[in-house]
Amino acid sequence: MRERRTIELLRxxxxxALGSLVVTGSALLLSSVLLIIFLSMMMRSExxxxxxxxxxxxxxNSNAALLFGDxxxxxxxxxxxxxxxNVESAALFSADGRELARYQRSDEHxxxxxxxxxxxxxxxxxxxxDVVEEVRxxxxxxxxxxxxxxxxxxxxxxxxxxxVIMAVALGALLMVYLFTSRMRMAVSRAEMQLDFLAxxxxxxxxxxxxxxxxxxxxxxxxxxxxxxxxxxxxxDLDNFKVVxxxxxxxxxxxxxxxxxxxxTSSLRSVDLVCRMGGDEFVLILMPEEDVVIELDAIAARILxxxxxxxxYHEHExxxxxxxxxxxxxxxxxxxETLIRKADxxxxxxxxxxxxxxxxxxxxxxxxxxxxLAIEINLRRALERGELVLHYQPQINLADGQISGVEAxxxxxxxxxGAISPAEFIPVAEESGxxxxxxxxxxxxxxxxxxxxxxxxxxxxxxxxxxxxxxxxDASLALDIHTILNQAGLSAQQLELEITEGILMENMHAxxxxxxxxxxxxxxxxxxxxxxxxxxLSYLKRFPVxxxxxxxxxxxxxxxxxxxxxxxIISMAHSLGLTVVAEGVETAEQLRFLRDNGCDxxxxxxxxxxxxxxxxxxxxxxxxxxxILS
Amino acid sequence: MLSRVLxxxxxxxxxxxxxxxxxxxxxxxxxYNFALFTEWPKxxxxxxxxxxxxxxxxxxxxxxxxxxxxKPVRNMVLKARALSGLNREVVSCNVLFIxxxxxxxxxxxxxxxxxxxxxTVTDDEDIGxxxxxxxxxxxxxxxxxxxxxxxARQAGLVLSSKLLRLARTVR
Numbered sequence: 001m002r003e004r005r006t007i008e009l010l011r012x013x014x015x016x017a018l019g020s021l022v023v024t025g026s027a028l029l030l031s032s033v034l035l036i037i038f039l040s041m042m043m044r045s046e047x048x049x050x051x052x053x054x055x056x057x058x059x060x061n062s063n064a065a066l067l068f069g070d071x072x073x074x075x076x077x078x079x080x081x082x083x084x085x086n087v088e089s090a091a092l093f094s095a096d097g098r099e100l101a102r103y104q105r106s107d108e109h110x111x112x113x114x115x116x117x118x119x120x121x122x123x124x125x126x127x128x129x130d131v132v133e134e135v136r137x138x139x140x141x142x143x144x145x146x147x148x149x150x151x152x153x154x155x156x157x158x159x160x161x162x163x164v165i166m167a168v169a170l171g172a173l174l175m176v177y178l179f180t181s182r183m184r185m186a187v188s189r190a191e192m193q194l195d196f197l198a199x200x201x202x203x204x205x206x207x208x209x210x211x212x213x214x215x216x217x218x219x220x221x222x223x224x225x226x227x228x229x230x231x232x233x234x235x236d237l238d239n240f241k242v243v244x245x246x247x248x249x250x251x252x253x254x255x256x257x258x259x260x261x262x263x264t265s266s267l268r269s270v271d272l273v274c275r276m277g278g279d280e281f282v283l284i285l286m287p288e289e290d291v292v293i294e295l296d297a298i299a300a301r302i303l304x305x306x307x308x309x310x311x312y313h314e315h316e317x318x319x320x321x322x323x324x325x326x327x328x329x330x331x332x333x334x335x336e337t338l339i340r341k342a343d344x345x346x347x348x349x350x351x352x353x354x355x356x357x358x359x360x361x362x363x364x365x366x367x368x369x370x371x372l373a374i375e376i377n378l379r380r381a382l383e384r385g386e387l388v389l390h391y392q393p394q395i396n397l398a399d400g401q402i403s404g405v406e407a408x409x410x411x412x413x414x415x416x417g418a419i420s421p422a423e424f425i426p427v428a429e430e431s432g433x434x435x436x437x438x439x440x441x442x443x444x445x446x447x448x449x450x451x452x453x454x455x456x457x458x459x460x461x462x463x464x465x466x467x468x469x470x471x472x473d474a475s476l477a478l479d480i481h482t483i484l485n486q487a488g489l490s491a492q493q494l495e496l497e498i499t500e501g502i503l504m505e506n507m508h509a510x511x512x513x514x515x516x517x518x519x520x521x522x523x524x525x526x527x528x529x530x531x532x533x534x535x536l537s538y539l540k541r542f543p544v545x546x547x548x549x550x551x552x553x554x555x556x557x558x559x560x561x562x563x564x565x566x567x568i569i570s571m572a573h574s575l576g577l578t579v580v581a582e583g584v585e586t587a588e589q590l591r592f593l594r595d596n597g598c599d600x601x602x603x604x605x606x607x608x609x610x611x612x613x614x615x616x617x618x619x620x621x622x623x624x625x626x627i628l629s
Numbered sequence: 630m631l632s633r634v635l636x637x638x639x640x641x642x643x644x645x646x647x648x649x650x651x652x653x654x655x656x657x658x659x660x661y662n663f664a665l666f667t668e669w670p671k672x673x674x675x676x677x678x679x680x681x682x683x684x685x686x687x688x689x690x691x692x693x694x695x696x697x698x699x700k701p702v703r704n705m706v707l708k709a710r711a712l713s714g715l716n717r718e719v720v721s722c723n724v725l726f727i728x729x730x731x732x733x734x735x736x737x738x739x740x741x742x743x744x745x746x747x748x749t750v751t752d753d754e755d756i757g758x759x760x761x762x763x764x765x766x767x768x769x770x771x772x773x774x775x776x777x778x779x780x781a782r783q784a785g786l787v788l789s790s791k792l793l794r795l796a797r798t799v800r
Contacts (some may be wrong), residue, residue: 064791067662073795137665138703 055133074101204260212274231285299357320355491521551583666789683722
């Protein structure tokens with residue numbers, strides 16, 4: 001495609017160069033013609049002046065000869081014209097028109113004879129210039145002299161001049177051509193360079209989004225006219241951000257190049273790989289005639305390509321990708337829709353847990369549409385007061401007392417009904433609304449805590465979930481401080497639940513931030529422990545107080561989860577951390593946890609998350625004595 | 630008027646050279662033309678606006694020379710003066726025509742004229758040889774003339790180079 005554009009550019013440059021040459025040539029020709037006309041007019045008048053001067057000289061010398069009728073002398077005078085090579089013939093006439101003497105350069109020439117009484121003057125013709133001049137003695141006219149000049153020398157000289165002018169014009173044209181063609185070449189080189197830059201991704205040297213759009217449009221057009229199929233595969237690297245954040249952009253760029261190389265080397269030449277930006281690549285698949293595109297197989301091959309780790313200096317990176325695919329004309333009617341469908345499929349693959357492929361299916365559109373509706377409505381949910389906090393008690397397994405409550409977001413949309421946090425929290429995180437919502441949740445939870453304190457039923461702390469995005473908000477620490485102050489709470493009354501993701505990403509900045517919170521007295525709890533990229537090392541480095549065992553492990557109790565939970569509890573305790581188990585639903589689960597030293601539990605077994613007023617009832621009793629039995 | 634004279638001037642030789650009347654007319658035309666190509670010293674002129682052409686009243690040329698009377702020469706007019714014997718009056722002439730009748734007086738006339746700006750023209754071979762400035766003669770059927778340039782110069786006269794060029798000989 002790039003080559004095609006280059007050729008077009010070159011062809012354009014060539015015809016433009018030719019065009020300017022024609023213009024310059026015409027201008028030169030016109031000026032040359034004008035110059036020649038001007039020159040020939042100058043020469044003509046010079047030629048005439050010269051003829052008149054010669055005639056006057058003869059006239060001035062010949063008056064005595066005419067008066068005395070001296071033919072010999074007259075002929076002698078005329079013979080002096082022998083040295084004037086352009087004189088063809090000459091004659092002297094008396095006042096009454098009789099010829100006194102005649103000069104002829106050679107026999108073939110004929111002297112003109114002015115008609116009797118013809119006035120002085122000249123006659124410029126193609127073959128001759130005739131000049132007739134009066135011979136005077138004083139005031140008296142004593143005769144006439146007539147001279148005939150041949151025009152051949154005139155034309156020879158004119159031709160000589162024309163030749164020189166044309167040669168100069170041609171030379172100038174040649175110089176103009178050389179100069180402009182060199183200029184054109186420089187310009188078209190620059191244009192090609194610009195064009196290359198405009199259509200190429202500078203990092204990977206792959207065609208960029210713009211080039212991709214153009215190519216896709218033209219392919220769609222050709223398939224529309226000629227039939228066939230286009231496959232689109234959209235590839236988004238799942239955890240590439242971690243590479244950029246931890247190793248810097250230079251490393252990130254290098255790895256993008258490696259990904260680009262692996263993708264291009266695995267594809268047939270008709271397929272096109274473009275970088276859409278960020279960590280997103282797109283492949284256009286154009287099969288030979290009558291070959292059905294098997295998106296699944298190709299996507300599997302692409303995922304396979306990424307399995308081998310990427311090496312940058314001494315580091316190794318394991319990358320996975322979420323891949324979405326769509327087909328034209330099966331899934332979409334135009335290129336733009338085709339991209340959107342592939343994007344929807346890719347998003348779906350990400351939702352399904354990443355490192356996988358999803359081909360577009362029509363129901364994905366419904367999911368995407370709902371997601372969009374959620375995002376739009378979420379923006380106004382705060383204003384409308386649709387978001388509320390529910391609280392779930394956390395029970396201290398040592399004494400059966402409620403040690404704290406976890407604040408959980410609930411959204412009851414006026415039309416769509418209750419929307420699960422599992423559905424809207426990811427949308428809030430992706431759209432950035434989570435910052436605003438998270439801040440609101442902190443305020444609401446602390447406000448509620450204040451109310452419980454005033455009522456004398458407050459638990460020892462309230463736990464609020466903190467999103468990854470919130471941690472990046474520079475004003476968070478100050479916000480927490482302000483909110484606590486406004487509610488009149490001590491930092492010890494607040495617990496923040498963070499995910500393993502926060503610990504993994506942007507480690508150094510986050511450590512500093514969390515240390516600040518810890519120093520202020522805020523408790524930190526690691527949520528969903530065991531589901532992410534757990535690394536024991538971060539537990540040592542991060543100033544956390546508590547681990548929350550994910551509900552998926554508790555669900556497996558009694559049975560498969562037992563050994564794992566025992567291990568977590570013993571490890572946490574040896575690190576000086578308390579352990580919370582969430583999702584406790586049965587007495588067996590509770591008993592197992594209690595027997596193995598788990599500190600705190602929460603779950604349906606004790607209480608569902610409930611509105612503040614309902615929780616207040618529980619807080620008044622403050623204990624679940626049954627658990628001790 | 631002048632052109633008519635000139636037509637005659639060069640028609641004559643062809644028609645009848647032998648006829649002396651016509652020959653004389655032609656000679657007179659020559660005399661007139663000589664006047665055209667001669668410059669007189671300023672003080673020699675006998676009048677500011679006229680040129681005196683003198684000849685012996687008994688000369689055969691009397692009639693033809695008299696016919697020149699009134700002809701223009703540059704910004705002047707010719708006056709034909711017939712002299713009865715070539716006496717002192719010759720000094721006041723501008724052109725003096727002398728023929729064979731004056732052969733005997735020529736020596737005396739010449740002495741009278743010494744230094745005076747008078748153009749002397751003759752058709753006599755003998756006088757021509759003896760100091761006349763312009764001598765006319767017949768060469769075949771044509772009238773030719775010889776010029777004594779030194780005599781003219783002594784008289785303070787300037788003869789046009791064109792005239793000198795037309796002369797058969799110049800001394």
